[in-house]
Amino acid sequence: MEITTIDTASVAERDRLDFWRSTVCDQFVTLDVRPAAGSDVRGRVTAVSMADTQLRKIAAGAHHFERTTRQVRTADEDYFQIALARKGRTLVAQDGREAVIGPGDFVLYDSARPFRFVTAGDFEYSVCLFPTRLLPLTRAELTAATAVRFDGRSGVGAMVPPLLAALHRLDAESLPPASRTAIMQSIGDVYVALVRSRVDPASSPNLHLLRAQAYIDEHLSDPALTPAQIAAACAISVSYLHKLFSETDTSVGAYVRERRLQACFADLARPDCAALTVGAIGARWGLPDSAHFSRAFRARFGVSPSAHRARSVG
Incomplete structure (x- = not known):
């Protein structure tokens, strides 16, 4: 360097x-x-x-x-x-x-x-x-x-x-x-x-939100994951689910997309995932449409999935 x-x-x-x-x-x-x-x-x-x-x-x-x-x-x-x-x-x-x-x-x-x-x-x-x-x-x-x-x-x-x-x-x-x-x-x-670490320690996290986020993380591979499915799993209404995420300055869809893209970003840089195609990595995280995955990845990280992989693992 x-x-x-x-x-x-x-x-x-x-x-x-x-x-x-x-x-x-x-x-x-x-x-x-x-x-x-x-x-x-x-x-x-x-x-x-x-x-x-x-x-x-x-x-x-x-x-x-x-x-x-x-x-x-x-x-x-x-x-x-x-x-x-x-x-x-x-x-x-x-x-x-x-x-x-x-x-x-x-x-x-x-x-x-x-x-x-x-x-x-x-x-x-x-x-x-x-x-x-x-x-x-x-x-x-x-x-x-x-x-x-x-x-x-x-x-x-x-x-x-x-x-x-x-x-x-x-x-x-x-x-x-x-x-x-x-x-x-x-x-x-x-x-x-x-x-x-700057989160106000006096403000307790909403348990419904934590459950919803945990459920999303466990089901990222499901391309059919919907707000209705998430809300039902957490025993809350869809409107309340949207309200919970809006209070964190995001939306349900944006949170799901971000978690999926971050997972893909990490896997593309892992040597043990080198045998998987870019499309396969997108699909394993709920993004089966290769063209859509590539566009979303580039918009989020400023580089294509294949270019990120080449730069990361050679």
Whole structure:
């Protein structure tokens, strides 16, 4: 895995501001980059990539970074990101919330919506950019977890600093494709754990919803699975079933489709499923129409099932 370091010291002083702004936008996402020092900017970015995951270290003086609505609308890819503070203090704002992080703290933030970072002085971050399309999380879940300070020294947050440190040292090119895919899935699992740790502990889960989700997971292979069948198995009305899922910012059909596509995504990357055709994997998870499965998979993950398999298992 090639490591690239970009430093403003490598260009003439008169060119540094434009060079720095271009570097930050190229290596992260498009942003308004306003260093407090003006044209006399000093900054360094170290970049590592592994499959669809982008890992970055950035160090510079006091800055104001802001992603605008216009920049969001023109983006080719959305990333859900972790920013771990190594040095300095930073105000992070998104989705109507503000958090201040210092060394050892981190925040989650979403490139699909405007955000703002304001540093109090010199800073250093480790940043992980993970494609949002690969996360089995609802928009409501993602929004609830942004601009919230996580402590990287305790609880579920303690997983993040050693994970990012290890990824920066990992020689991914020496690993088999299936191993790289497994690492990607593990990173995604950490994101899911972080986001879902933000659920209000005072709000108890609806047992009817949990039963419905469990029934769906047990019957994903049935292409004829319907809301009426799910509701009957849970001894509730179809209208109440729809109400339960709408309260989680999704629908019954969307939940079933997401669970099926996630199962297919995992199986296509498994070496022990290599003997199965793409169509067979779709069928085993309740998607027997190969053309429909391929379209739905590409729409969800931005790549065809066969291309995902080739990239994952070689």
